[in-house]
Amino acid sequence: MIDTKIYTFLKVAQYRNYTKAATELNLTQPAVTQHIKKLEEYYNCRLINIDGKSVKLTKQGKLLYNYAKFQVANEEQLINQIKKVETPIKIGATLSIADYYLPNYLSSYLSNYDELLYVTVKNTESIIKMLLNNELYCAFIEGIFDKSLFKHYEFCNTKFLPVARKGHPLEGQNVTLSDIHKYPLILREKGSGTREIFENYLYQKNDSLLSASKIYEISSFGIMKKMIKNSNAISFMYEEVARQEVERGELCNLSIENYSIQRPLYFIYPNDSLMKAKNELFYKKMMQ
Numbered sequence: 579m580i581d582t583k584i585y586t587f588l589k590v591a592q593y594r595n596y597t598k599a600a601t602e603l604n605l606t607q608p609a610v611t612q613h614i615k616k617l618e619e620y621y622n623c624r625l626i627n628i629d630g631k632s633v634k635l636t637k638q639g640k641l642l643y644n645y646a647k648f649q650v651a652n653e654e655q656l657i658n659q660i661k662k663v664e665t666p667i668k669i670g671a672t673l674s675i676a677d678y679y680l681p682n683y684l685s686s687y688l689s690n691y692d693e694l695l696y697v698t699v700k701n702t703e704s705i706i707k708m709l710l711n712n713e714l715y716c717a718f719i720e721g722i723f724d725k726s727l728f729k730h731y732e733f734c735n736t737k738f739l740p741v742a743r744k745g746h747p748l749e750g751q752n753v754t755l756s757d758i759h760k761y762p763l764i765l766r767e768k769g770s771g772t773r774e775i776f777e778n779y780l781y782q783k784n785d786s787l788l789s790a791s792k793i794y795e796i797s798s799f800g801i802m803k804k805m806i807k808n809s810n811a812i813s814f815m816y817e818e819v820a821r822q823e824v825e826r827g828e829l830c831n832l833s834i835e836n837y838s839i840q841r842p843l844y845f846i847y848p849n850d851s852l853m854k855a856k857n858e859l860f861y862k863k864m865m866q
Contacts, residue, residue: 673699715853737840
């Protein structure tokens with residue numbers, strides 16, 4: 579059972595306003611103030627700072643907010659389990675994985691196991707936030723994440739390659755990053771795993787996106803590939819994403835001097851997730 583003072587704290591943090599929180603909770607404002615005071619006494623620290631009409635969480639308050647949200651969501655799951663309410667496995671997946679890697683795994687899984695699945699597709703940054711808010715139970719992601727917060731398994735390892743149209747001026751040459759920068763670059767939006775990988779690669783080469791002549795941000799790989807086919811633009815993506823187009827002779831992989839990126843794709847879930855046993859069983863069954 580979650581302490582009512584925690585619910586009060588969450589509402590104050592949500593609205594950044596004591597009066598609105600009191601109205602939402604059907605409490606008096608002094609009662610809301612008292613709840614916050616009791617929490618601060620218990621944790622022996624300031625949780626909320628009030629500057630005029632501005633209500634802000636302290637660093638300690640932000641920690642409690644993230645923890646409390648997760649515990650409230652876990653409480654809901656616990657109640658559902660007690661009531662034996664069947665809930666779907668809420669899975670997150672980044673775009674590359676959802677469209678080009680996950681279908682084969684899930685098709686095999688669903689042909690063998692009669693379970694409900696709910697799949698959300700977003701970029702890496704969004705998926706991580708949803709996991710920490712317990713909006714998802716587990717996820718298949720690419721890119722960089724805090725491994726201290728998540729139990730993680732490497733379910734696949736794949737090449738990250740430069741892609742251009744067949745017949746591109748740079749095809750068949752051993753080119754440099756300077757050569758690449760002369761042509762438009764197509765990237766996913768900020769927060770996506772593939773963009774983060776490419777930006778980190780440039781950083782390691784003492785380079786950045788500022789060197790590119792032009793950058794297009796596209797969130798759809800389908801649109802990206804069509805643009806590449808009909809222009810001299812270049813993009814970077816996982817091998818499986820453009821495999822069919824390369825095999826059909828519509829796209830090609832460019833050769834960059836001293837370039838080699840092999841990246842793992844991960845299955846992850848929060849370390850303190852109440853759904854740990856269910857997540858582990860799901861992953862074990864899927865990988866079979």
